[in-house]
Amino acid sequence: MPITTLIDQLIAREGGFVEHPADRGGATCWGITTAVARANGYHGPIRDMPRTVAATIYAAVYWRAPGFDRVAARAPGLAAELFDTGVNMGTGVAIGFLQRALNALNRGASDYADLPLDGAIGPRTLGALDAFLARRGRAGEAVLVKAVDALQGERYLSLAERRPANEAFLYGWLAGRIA
Structure with missing residues (x-):
């Protein structure tokens, strides 16, 4: 299965912006934490992070890098x-x-x-x-x-x-x- 399909499936499960009080990772958007977004060059409000930015991070950080x-x-x-x-x-x-x-x-x-x-x-x-x-x-x-x-x-x-x-x-x- 191509990585683009895996990313699409993952983002569908993760959804958009989430800020659950019990989540030690803090706020996420498309499943990407604020810390990971910042470490990978996104500095806008996490709630507004474009889906394409999340997909790029997933491909680079969670697919190719490891x-x-x-x-x-x-x-x-x-x-x-x-x-x-x-x-x-x-x-x-x-x-x-x-x-x-x-x-x-x-x-x-x-x-x-x-x-x-x-x-x-x-x-x-x-x-x-x-x-x-x-x-x-x-x-x-x-x-x-x-x-x-x-x-x-x-x-x-x-x-x-x-x-x-x-x-x-x-x-x-x-x-x-x-x-």
């Missing part, structure tokens, strides 16, 4: 899941989920070496992904997506347990972000 475009060349469904997870939890967290899943699925390091959990997509992570997919094929991609979803769901529950104000978001997180 390397999800390189994952998409190998496993597009996995890349889509990592993109959505990265937007909601941070790209380093999403990549960490992938690295943990690849480590747990390497059959005791007999298929490829364990990866450092560094939250970065580099040659070692891509090499492990290539080795995993070569061994498991397209069905392996679906298993990795399930593993990332499982880790994401556990993190959402943990966030709500540690901070009761996050319970306001838990249902939506689980309903809208876990396949």
